[in-house]
Amino acid sequence: MATPVKLAIVYYSSTGTIAEVAKELSDAGLKAGAEVRLLKAAELAPQTAIDSNPAWAANHAATAGVPVATPADVEWADAVIFGTPTRFGNVSAQLKQFIDTLGGLWAEGKLANKVYSGFVSTATAHAGQESTLLALYNSVHHFGGIIASPGFTDPAKFVDGNPYGTSHVDGQLSNPVDDVTRTAARIQAERVVQIAARLKAA
Numbered sequence: 001m002a003t004p005v006k007l008a009i010v011y012y013s014s015t016g017t018i019a020e021v022a023k024e025l026s027d028a029g030l031k032a033g034a035e036v037r038l039l040k041a042a043e044l045a046p047q048t049a050i051d052s053n054p055a056w057a058a059n060h061a062a063t064a065g066v067p068v069a070t071p072a073d074v075e076w077a078d079a080v081i082f083g084t085p086t087r088f089g090n091v092s093a094q095l096k097q098f099i100d101t102l103g104g105l106w107a108e109g110k111l112a113n114k115v116y117s118g119f120v121s122t123a124t125a126h127a128g129q130e131s132t133l134l135a136l137y138n139s140v141h142h143f144g145g146i147i148a149s150p151g152f153t154d155p156a157k158f159v160d161g162n163p164y165g166t167s168h169v170d171g172q173l174s175n176p177v178d179d180v181t182r183t184a185a186r187i188q189a190e191r192v193v194q195i196a197a198r199l200k201a202a
């Protein structure tokens with residue numbers, strides 16, 4: 001019997017949207033037969049900033065039990081799915097800081113030949129979903145990683161419409177993670193696990 005794919009889902013989330021999508025990806029990864037580590041990037045903001053925003057404080061408390069990602073988790077993984085809220089059309093500092101801790105593994109060639117994918121959320125449509133995912137994937141090119149974007153590989157992808165990765169528009173937190181985003185997350189997790197399994201078997 002083939003060894004299960006090891007999937008790390010490494011995300012940053014302030015106000016909980018990305019944390020919710022990350023859980024969906026994790027559940028779908030498990031259902032697809034992977035061994036999954038659901039991990040968060042360490043918070044960099046001061047406690048006063050977190051406490052000033054009730055949604056941020058609530059998510060911070062709700063995810064206190066989620067382990068903080070370390071480079072060893074990425075070394076362990078066959079596949080990594082990174083998630084971030086957009087920050088002015090770019091990757092959040094917290095997730096980027098985690099990626100920057102991977103320099104040692106990069107220097108040893110240990111980030112190469114793994115499967116990578118990404119997910120994102122924004123407050124409004126057309127406000128950075130593609131640019132954030134493409135910026136995230138810049139780093140993957142440096143890793144020598146294999147980007148498994150969802151593309152339009154499933155009819156449901158024509159509903160959410162983002163081939164670069166799962167994305168959600170939170171509408172300033174008025175639009176909770178819905179079935180369209182959950183379906184996109186499921187498709188992405190299944191695809192990442194399938195591609196990683198094929199590479200592992202090869």
Ligand SMILES: Cc1cc2nc3c(=O)[nH]c(=O)nc-3n(C[C@H](O)[C@H](O)[C@H](O)COP(=O)(O)O)c2cc1C
Pocket residue numbers: 012013014015016017018019084085086087088089090121122123124125127128168169170172173
């Ligand atoms: C500093 C900052 C910059 C942001 N930049 C954008 C942006 O460029 N476009 C956008 O639509 N939302 C932007 N947002 C909103 C968040 O990306 C969005 O609400 C996201 O879904 C939050 O995810 P989370 O709930 O997982 O933290 C920004 C938020 C902050 C705090």
